[in-house]
Amino acid sequence: MKKKYISVLLMAALAAGTLSGCGSTPGSSGNSGGTSGTNSGSSGGGSTEEGKVINIYSWNTEFSERLQAVYPEVKETSSDGTVTTLNDGTEIHWIINPNQDGVYQQKLDEALLNQASAADDDKVDIFLSETDYVNKYTDADAGAAIPLEELGINPDTDLADQYEFTKVTASDVNGVQRGSTWQCCPGLLVYRRDIAKDVFGTDDPEKVGEKVKDWDIMEKTAEELKAKGYYTFSSYADTFRLFSNSISEPWVKSGETTIKVDQKIMDWIDMSKKWLDLGYLDKTVKGQFNSDWNQAMGSKSKVFAFLFPAWGIDFNLKDNWDGKDGAWAVTNPPQEYNWGGSYVHACTGTDNPEHVKDIILAVTANKDNLLKISKEYLDFTNTKSGMQEAAEDDKSYASDFLGGQNTFKYFTPVAENITIAPLSSYDQGCVELIQNAFSDYFQGQIDFDKAKSNFETAIIERYPELTEVQWAQ
Amino acid sequence: MKTKNKSIDYSKWGYIFILPFFISFFIFSFIPLADTIRYSFFEYYRSGIKEIGPNFVGMANYKNLLASDMLKYAGNTLILWVIGFIPQIVIALMLAAWFVDARLKIRGQQFFKVVIYLPNLIMASAFAMLFFTLFSTNGPVNGMLMSIGITKEPIDFTGTVFGTRSLVGLMNFLMWFGNTTIMLMAAIMGISADIFEASEIDGCNSIQRFFKITLPLIRPILAYTLITSIIGGLQMFDVPQILTNGQGSPDRTSTTLIMFLNNHLKSRNYGMAGALSVYLFIVSGILCFFVYRMTNNEDPDGSKAAAKKAKKAQRRG
Numbered sequence: 119m120k121k122k123y124i125s126v127l128l129m130a131a132l133a134a135g136t137l138s139g140c141g142s143t144p145g146s147s148g149n150s151g152g153t154s155g156t157n158s159g160s161s162g163g164g165s166t167e168e169g170k171v172i173n174i175y176s177w178n179t180e181f182s183e184r185l186q187a188v189y190p191e192v193k194e195t196s197s198d199g200t201v202t203t204l205n206d207g208t209e210i211h212w213i214i215n216p217n218q219d220g221v222y223q224q225k226l227d228e229a230l231l232n233q234a235s236a237a238d239d240d241k242v243d244i245f246l247s248e249t250d251y252v253n254k255y256t257d258a259d260a261g262a263a264i265p266l267e268e269l270g271i272n273p274d275t276d277l278a279d280q281y282e283f284t285k286v287t288a289s290d291v292n293g294v295q296r297g298s299t300w301q302c303c304p305g306l307l308v309y310r311r312d313i314a315k316d317v318f319g320t321d322d323p324e325k326v327g328e329k330v331k332d333w334d335i336m337e338k339t340a341e342e343l344k345a346k347g348y349y350t351f352s353s354y355a356d357t358f359r360l361f362s363n364s365i366s367e368p369w370v371k372s373g374e375t376t377i378k379v380d381q382k383i384m385d386w387i388d389m390s391k392k393w394l395d396l397g398y399l400d401k402t403v404k405g406q407f408n409s410d411w412n413q414a415m416g417s418k419s420k421v422f423a424f425l426f427p428a429w430g431i432d433f434n435l436k437d438n439w440d441g442k443d444g445a446w447a448v449t450n451p452p453q454e455y456n457w458g459g460s461y462v463h464a465c466t467g468t469d470n471p472e473h474v475k476d477i478i479l480a481v482t483a484n485k486d487n488l489l490k491i492s493k494e495y496l497d498f499t500n501t502k503s504g505m506q507e508a509a510e511d512d513k514s515y516a517s518d519f520l521g522g523q524n525t526f527k528y529f530t531p532v533a534e535n536i537t538i539a540p541l542s543s544y545d546q547g548c549v550e551l552i553q554n555a556f557s558d559y560f561q562g563q564i565d566f567d568k569a570k571s572n573f574e575t576a577i578i579e580r581y582p583e584l585t586e587v588q589w590a591q
Numbered sequence: 592m593k594t595k596n597k598s599i600d601y602s603k604w605g606y607i608f609i610l611p612f613f614i615s616f617f618i619f620s621f622i623p624l625a626d627t628i629r630y631s632f633f634e635y636y637r638s639g640i641k642e643i644g645p646n647f648v649g650m651a652n653y654k655n656l657l658a659s660d661m662l663k664y665a666g667n668t669l670i671l672w673v674i675g676f677i678p679q680i681v682i683a684l685m686l687a688a689w690f691v692d693a694r695l696k697i698r699g700q701q702f703f704k705v706v707i708y709l710p711n712l713i714m715a716s717a718f719a720m721l722f723f724t725l726f727s728t729n730g731p732v733n734g735m736l737m738s739i740g741i742t743k744e745p746i747d748f749t750g751t752v753f754g755t756r757s758l759v760g761l762m763n764f765l766m767w768f769g770n771t772t773i774m775l776m777a778a779i780m781g782i783s784a785d786i787f788e789a790s791e792i793d794g795c796n797s798i799q800r801f802f803k804i805t806l807p808l809i810r811p812i813l814a815y816t817l818i819t820s821i822i823g824g825l826q827m828f829d830v831p832q833i834l835t836n837g838q839g840s841p842d843r844t845s846t847t848l849i850m851f852l853n854n855h856l857k858s859r860n861y862g863m864a865g866a867l868s869v870y871l872f873i874v875s876g877i878l879c880f881f882v883y884r885m886t887n888n889e890d891p892d893g894s895k896a897a898a899k900k901a902k903k904a905q906r907r908g
Binding site for chain 1: 636639640660724727728745750836840841843854858860863
């Protein structure tokens with residue numbers, strides 16, 4: 119009998135052991151809120167001695183490449199790209215974690231929680247964030263990013279040439295700017311010239327632009343494309359950013375726990391369902407950044423157009439296009455929008471405030487440097503006057519991939535008209551989960567109300583502090 | 592007193608040798624386990640980069656979980672497991688019986704054993720990725736079906752409940768049937784050849800031999816397979832996670848309990864995730880108990896029960 123109990127116990131222990139891995143416990147409990155409200159030490163300015171190591175957190179080498187290209191103090195970079203030495207001997211350590219599955223944010227969050235207790239040379243000095251979650255870090259209560267003014271950068275004068283919406287994005291609820299960016303991501307409509315010729319009889323960007331200038335005209339154009347057997351866009355996710363960028367209220371207002379689903383999002387749902395049922399969109403492509411979506415950019419695809427900012431044309435479209443250069447062209451989108459953008463923040467508790475200030479100014483506010491980035495990396499950079507010059511200068515900014523078109527001519531007016539949607543710290547989850555939840559509805563698997571309730575379930579799972587969802591209409 | 596204890600006691604060495612396991616078990620399994628249970632009574636999560644809690648909330652997490660769709664996900668997990676397990680055990684039993692059967696003399700046994708075991712060597716996530724690509728709407732399987740002429744429109748495999756669940760079941764079946772076959776073969780080979788011989792002399796046919804001799808005698812191993820499979824099934828997550836991009840689509844019908852747990856861990860909700868883990872712990876404990884009772888039947892051939900019956904009948908009579 120005794121033996122029996124022991125073996126039952128062992129068996130239970132075995133089962134417990136195998137299961138306990140899943141519910142892993144926090145590694146760093148107990149130092150909660152270590153970073154909040156401790157931004158006093160950094161504001162001293164130049165009088166204090168600077169540390170020897172600048173730690174920069176990022177999710178790819180984008181910022182590192184641009185900094186090396188334009189920052190005059192750079193002496194050399196190690197062959198593996200992890201350490202850059204400056205002329206005065208200070209080392210920049212690049213700490214790069216991939217964005218996928220939130221790995222970057224996890225690592226950054228751990229580092230920020232340990233910031234107060236970390237040794238000076240291990241402290242985070244600069245970190246980057248994307249538009250989708252920039253608000254999480256610029257939040258005034260979280261206090262992770264230092265206000266630019268405390269660093270000695272005056273946004274009104276030093277960053278006067280930046281686009282207004284990028285400054286708004288990087289500010290907290292009180293309007294204090296806590297980050298700066300070198301790039302701006304206005305989006306365009308990129309279309310296949312051969313399909314345009316076949317359907318409209320012309321591939322002239324001006325004339326095609328007329329055909330797609332707003333949603334009503336766009337719908338008629340979609341009907342024309344369908345008659346010839348083409349899809350207007352590849353997937354319902356392609357148009358999402360245009361709508362989600364023009365919402366009038368944030369998903370969650372500061373201090374509230376109610377998610378408000380904006381009328382614009384409802385419009386997107388209605389339109390997507392309608393367009394998919396009418397066959398304007400390719401039914402087989404579900405969402406973005408998957409293999410079906412990539413294939414839709416190939417030469418065998420029947421998809422007429424994509425909605426992309428500069429990085430999308432350069433990374434996604436160019437990589438997936440298997441035909442000759444010059445097959446695609448850009449024109450104005452049906453609605454101005456912005457998609458993406460990387461923000462540079464000075465981290466609270468940094469021991470190198472002077473260097474940090476210098477780097478932020480050199481990479482995000484110096485017009486010559488920004489134009490250099492535009493030329494080398496085709497980024498649409500954050501300088502109003504510089505971009506206007508680029509729009510005029512067809513020779514130096516012609517794109518071979520787009521058949522010699524100067525994209526800046528089209529990007530500039532879009533950038534000037536962008537009014538950025540009000541942000542909240544819950545944007546990333548809301549944007550991701552609403553598309554997932556309604557994807558089943560578009561495919562006809564569930565009805566509208568079920569999709570709504572699925573979104574409610576998913577969003578409260580992701581953000582337990584939120585309590586209810588209010589739907590427009 | 593001293594003279595009495597003449598035999599040398601080696602038992603302390605036994606304890607010393609098993610000590611490393613118990614130390615590492617204590618540190619890496621027991622403490623996290625106790626912590627998980629402790630946090631399940633707390634409100635403890637992260638909002639952005641602010642930590643909320645831990646605040647003691649009693650049984651609130653457990654109540655909230657019961658009110659949520661947890662039982663639905665438990666059902667999903669069970670269905671997905673059964674779809675994979677039934678074909679797995681049937682095919683494995685059949686293959687094991689054939690391979691071991693001395694009279695069939697199957698050639699190239701070693702080769703087949705390796706081949707059926709191979710899928711198990713691939714990581715589950717890689718395997719799911721492969722299926723995801725194969726069965727995507729513009730993938731090679733649809734391409735093949737269309738060029739043969741079976742279907743004109745591409746089939747949306749992962750878009751339907753039936754398709755997704757079958758794919759998950761198929762993958763679990765493919766990954767585990769080889770492993771089960773090898774285990775069952777070992778069990779069948781452990782049966783004394785005398786018994787088979789005796790049965791043949793008594794005129795048993797192969798079906799009778801399978802059901803009356805092989806099956807009863809490998810029952811402990813069968814039960815072991817069942818336990819490990821149930822525990823594995825409860826923890827199922829990588830295959831549906833990757834096949835559905837972590838969404839458990841369509842309509843959350845392929846969301847398993849562990850995927851549900853992971854959704855909570857995305858916001859570092861240790862309280863809620865802890866409570867869910869405790870539920871899982873209790874369920875697997877109960878399952879283990881049942882299976883244990885089943886296998887440790889002290890009356891394997893039914894003779895004791897028969898004796899009892901006879902006794903009862905005697906008393907009555």
